[in-house]
Amino acid sequence: xxxxxxxxxxxxxxxxxxxxxxxxxxxxxxxxxxxxxxxxxxxxxxxxxxxxxxxxxxxxxxxxxxxxxxxxxxxxxxxxxxxxxxxxxxxxxxxxxxxxxxxxxxxxxxxxxxxxxxxxxxxxxxxxxxxxxxxxxxxxxxxxxxxxxxxxxxxxxxxxxxxxxxxxxxxxxxxxxxxxxxxxxxxxxxxxxxxxxxxxxxxxxxxxxxxxxxxxxxxxxxxxxxxxxxxxxxxxxxxxxxxxxxxxxxxx
Numbered sequence: 241x242x243x244x245x246x247x248x249x250x251x252x253x254x255x256x257x258x259x260x261x262x263x264x265x266x267x268x269x270x271x272x273x274x275x276x277x278x279x280x281x282x283x284x285x286x287x288x289x290x291x292x293x294x295x296x297x298x299x300x301x302x303x304x305x306x307x308x309x310x311x312x313x314x315x316x317x318x319x320x321x322x323x324x325x326x327x328x329x330x331x332x333x334x335x336x337x338x339x340x341x342x343x344x345x346x347x348x349x350x351x352x353x354x355x356x357x358x359x360x361x362x363x364x365x366x367x368x369x370x371x372x373x374x375x376x377x378x379x380x381x382x383x384x385x386x387x388x389x390x391x392x393x394x395x396x397x398x399x400x401x402x403x404x405x406x407x408x409x410x411x412x413x414x415x416x417x418x419x420x421x422x423x424x425x426x427x428x429x430x431x432x433x434x435x436x437x438x439x440x441x442x443x444x445x446x447x448x449x450x451x452x453x454x455x456x457x458x459x460x461x462x463x464x465x466x467x468x469x470x471x472x473x474x475x476x477x478x479x480x481x482x483x484x485x486x487x488x489x490x491x492x
Contacts (some may be wrong), residue, residue: 253277254301262354292362298325298327390468401459412454427476
């Protein structure tokens with residue numbers, strides 16, 4: 241059990257002097273810290289160490305910070321994430337908040353402001369013993385997505401498709417959630433590799449295509465002529481279902 245008041249903070253930052261300085265000051269505040277100097281290492285540390293808060297740079301070697309953020313949000317809606325970035329224009333901030341970041345601080349920044357923002361995020365973070373319990377109907381509405389006679393329950397990792405009931409794997413759930421949250425927008429193979437698997441987008445693999453074949457078998461009336469999971473030549477894939485309305489939409 242973690243000591244009262246002591247939190248785990250993961251710093252994903254490739255500028256060594258900044259990362260070390262933040263780690264030192266956070267440790268002086270009584271927190272435990274770890275540093276990851278690349279996107280891939282950051283994802284590994286997040287999975288293995290289960291931090292209470294992540295400090296995240298956008299410009300990272302390998303996998304960029306925005307892809308890390310989307311990867312995290314597909315599995316954890318509550319983990320506080322604070323972006324530190326030299327990119328301070330409004331477009332980047334809007335993108336960060338749309339992907340689920342909790343706070344955004346432009347470089348260069350004042351150390352005391354950074355520490356105050358960290359404490360605010362830690363204070364506001366939900367605790368498992370104090371979360372409000374939703375009734376069953378609300379849980380279903382927040383986690384079920386339906387389209388074209390199919391439905392996906394992201395809470396129970398189950399679905400219903402053209403051939404009946406489906407038990408989904410953890411990775412299938414993550415990828416389907418990514419497609420649903422990106423509905424109508426093309427998702428490149430590189431984005432799928434980064435966000436779904438934590439691979440560098442330059443990785444050469446047919447894994448993505450194999451999963452698309454699987455989704456088509458699950459949900460398409462005619463998998464050879466897909467209407468929901470469509471290919472975009474030389475780019476990637478797009479999920480959409482025209483003007484049909486989802487019966488229930490996840491709370492994202």
